[in-house]
Amino acid sequence: MNIIVCIKQVPGIAEVKIDPADNTLVREDIPNIINPFDMYAIEEGLRLRESFGGKVTVISMGPPSALSAIKEALSMGADEAILLEDHAFAGSDSWATSYTLSLAIKTMGDFDIILCGRQAIDGDSGQVGPGLARHLDITQLTYIFKIKHIDPAGKVIIVERLLEEGHEIVEAALPALLTVVKDINKPRSPTIANI
Numbered sequence: 001m002n003i004i005v006c007i008k009q010v011p012g013i014a015e016v017k018i019d020p021a022d023n024t025l026v027r028e029d030i031p032n033i034i035n036p037f038d039m040y041a042i043e044e045g046l047r048l049r050e051s052f053g054g055k056v057t058v059i060s061m062g063p064p065s066a067l068s069a070i071k072e073a074l075s076m077g078a079d080e081a082i083l084l085e086d087h088a089f090a091g092s093d094s095w096a097t098s099y100t101l102s103l104a105i106k107t108m109g110d111f112d113i114i115l116c117g118r119q120a121i122d123g124d125s126g127q128v129g130p131g132l133a134r135h136l137d138i139t140q141l142t143y144i145f146k147i148k149h150i151d152p153a154g155k156v157i158i159v160e161r162l163l164e165e166g167h168e169i170v171e172a173a174l175p176a177l178l179t180v181v182k183d184i185n186k187p188r189s190p191t192i193a194n195i
Contacts, residue, residue, distance in 0.1 A: 001054035001152055002111040005045040005078070006101060006132065007038040008120045009062050009069040022091065034069045037117025040180050043187040044147070045115050046077045052152055055079040057108065061089055061100055075190035082108075098131030105136065112152060114177040118143060126179070133177040141176055145183040150174075 012033040034042075045056040058073040060066050061084040070081040084104055092100065105111070114133075119126035126142075133140035146160040148169065155174040160167050162181050 001048055001052045001113065001150075002109075003045045003048055003054060003056045004105060004108070004111050004114045005038070005041050005056060005058045005073070006114065006116045006128070007042065007058055007060045007069055007073060008035045008117075008128075009033070009060065009066040010035045010120055032065060032068065034072055035117055035120045037119060037180070037182065039117070039187040040182055040184050041115040041117050042073050042076055042078065043185045044178075044180055045113075046188070047185065048113065048147070048150070049079075052150065054112070057082065059101060059104060060084070061092070061097055061104075063090070072190060075194040076188060077191070077194060094125050094127035094131055098128045099135055101128070101132050102135035105132075110175075112174050113157070114138075114175070116177065116179045118179045118181050129177055129179040136175075136177070139172045139174075139176040140179075141170060141172055142179045144178045144180050147178075147184075 009032045012031040049056050056078045057080040058070060058078045059082045060070060064085055066083055070083050074081050082104065084100060089100060116129035130140050130142065141159050143162045144159045145162045148160055149158040156171060157174055157176055158171045160169050162183065
């Protein structure tokens, strides 16, 4: 299986400052981390690779400092990583981010699954994953807390979604984009060998 995991580097503190001039986050002197929901997406990608073979490619759009997030994903076990970096991307909204990621993914060749965290803790919109699925014209499955079955040859996936009032089991065609919630797994720590 060819698995793509989208990650974002976010401020690693609860209180952030907003620049009044352009209404963007002030990121200077703030430690950055991989968005916590994206850690679950990375872990799920690694688990799928362990079950079905293939590769896990991590992709992110951000400033050069996002390279540390890319390196952390590789140290967890991702096979490849791509950082999309350009001054023109600064301050991108969720539409521009999903569009840019979609253009990069289109150049990567065939894939089976794209995994994203359900939302980023800095923007909290949860729109990049669904927007990416729309730009790529593939099925989107949101709020996934369990992958029940995958048939790579038959191009079918069955997942369980977390809803406000319960669960929903959905069957869909691959390729598909999944946004995952924290209940799906427990992310592994980077290994010394991978670091």
